[in-house]
Amino acid sequence: MAYVVAATVPIVLLELMIDDRTVRLIPLMILLPAFPAVVGTVRQTVYAVGWVLIVITAVLMYRPLPSSYDVGIVMVLAFVLGVLCVVSCHWRIRRERELLRVRSTAVALQRQMLRPLPILTDRVMVDGVYLPVEADRLVGGDVYEAVASPYGTRLLFGDVQGKGLPAIGAAFAVLSAFREAALREPTLTALVDHLEQAVVRHNAFTQQTGEPERFVTALILGIDTSTETQAVNCGHPPLYLLKAGPAAPVQLGDPGVPLGLADLSAKPRTVAWFPFPPGTTLLSCSDGVTEARSVTGAFYPLEERLGAWADTSPWEIAGRLTEDLSRHTAGNYHDDITALVVRRTD
Template sequence: MIHRRVSFRPPDVPQRSRAESKAEPSPTGTVKNPMAYIAALTVPIVALELVIDDRTVRLIPLLILLPALPAALGTVRQTVYAVGWVLIVITGVLIYRPLPSWYDYLIIMVLAAVLGVLCVLTCHWRIRRERELSQVRSTAVALQRQVLRPLPILTDQVIVDGVYLPVEEDRLVGADIYEAVASPYGTRLLFGDVQGKGLPAIGAAFAALGAFREAAQREPTLTALVDSLEKAVVRHNAFAQQTGEPERFVTALILGIDASTDTQAVNCGHPPPYLLNAGLVTPVLLGDPGVPLGLADLAPKPQTVAWFPFPPGATLLVCSDGVTEARGITGAFYPLEERLRAWADVSPWEIAGNLAKDLSEHTAGEQRDDITALVIRRTT
């Protein structure tokens, strides 16, 4: 029995360099040159101020609000420059076209200075908060990558390849999991998605993943394996309640592949896989999905095993809802089955790369959830 551990990354997804990984995370909401926008907004306000021949209508105080733009989208230095620019422009305009009294001038300058200081402090707080969130995301993603096994994975029955792209741009990371274990009963595969996001969700994912790795070697039947996973998630929820965390469930698909051409599956609320064989793409019918792991007490009947043909040379594609529920710029869901039919003649090892690239184009690069897809090839 051979196990091969090779890191897989689809094309057009560059890997971070060591220097980049050690560098301090940059603010995620900054723009390159907000001063250009400040100048563009200053020109019409000043022009109208000078054109309007009514000393009771003064537009120049509107410039006080301009530093709010770099405070929300720029850096602290850019915000300081914007505050200085506003003070200089207000002073120059009021010298050219003075106010009725010096008291009015003093009020405008004090307001501009006070709001400018508040904008600088707000920008500093925002950037510090973004860096803290970026560090949390980086830590969570590093934990995921260390616990999940690198792809591809080779066993006596299958070769498992795929793509795993945890979301790093959102406020919290997701918690997709996968695993393939070569057991005395054949190859057992787990593909799951934990409810919610963040480090608590990753904790539930690790609990399910650890239980699967241990029970896959021990339990002779797939239903007993699922029962072990259910107990692990329930135990984790009980511990989470003691620490004030909410209970979580795990949607999962568990497969059992042995020397037989028929494959066992237990569907715990997960989207069914797709079978690619002889140029045809068909969704695998597993019957009504069971309840997710952690909710077995709510189910009217225990989990059952479904059987489906998985002949040698065929390929299974299992993916998370980050793929099936990915929305384009028009709000349309990603047409996974349509794309798979277009790739029916493509090599199985190119499907994962094609999927990652096509998803990026469909969503215009706006990844909102973990993107995880496994391409399971039945060996001959």
């Protein structure tokens, strides 16, 4: 209301100062209620409409328009636009309340799907950040999990194709299958086969409802008493081993096809091994990080940044990464941002 009143003063003063009666500024007042309709409440918008009608009436009584017909047009327009502003403000607030309810539902859904970080098992600690690209949807396509099993700690980093509730359904199917099979399957390949079947079953179900099939890029790790760690890469971005000096991706060989697409490949998924001794740290990033671009189209220099942060605490790297990524992209994210730090503790 203060802005509406402040905007009224120069319009009225100029209206009274201009001697030419063919130049009238007071009709501009009918646009002022649009501002509280966009940012204010319904009551504030009604007050603004009432204020505008009172000011226009007072000015036109003091300095009338050339004809009563023109006065009628101005007053009718002021009233009609005022009503439209009140109605639009009502619908805006109603939509904001609906988005708030959706956000609250998303918070509950996130607590059921993704465990809060950090996650601690008997062999590793997982920490990091997760930033969905849509502020009103706290759960996106990126998923993660760590399970302490009889065969060691099993880790899952994944990204479901697409966005929205259908993608969340596929993510929930993968997470549920992983939590079950990680405790039961003795080998990593058998665990991955179980995840493949879960995605295939989910796609078969969603086809009945008219939803398109989806695939899931995933990276599954198995960490036991050995200093060598097992990994099966199903089309996921590579890991980075954080150490002094230049950072480089962990070499896992050619990645396999994403989960849900095994029938399209003649080659079975295989297990790769890489050194991950106690006290070392791994970084897993989603393609929202590796494929992020600046306003000029330059990719984010992830390896260069990680090399410069060699002396940084592992638990600060994920935070630094997201802050630097925000500066690089000017806050214009096109995909969910996930950066997870895995510290081996045994």
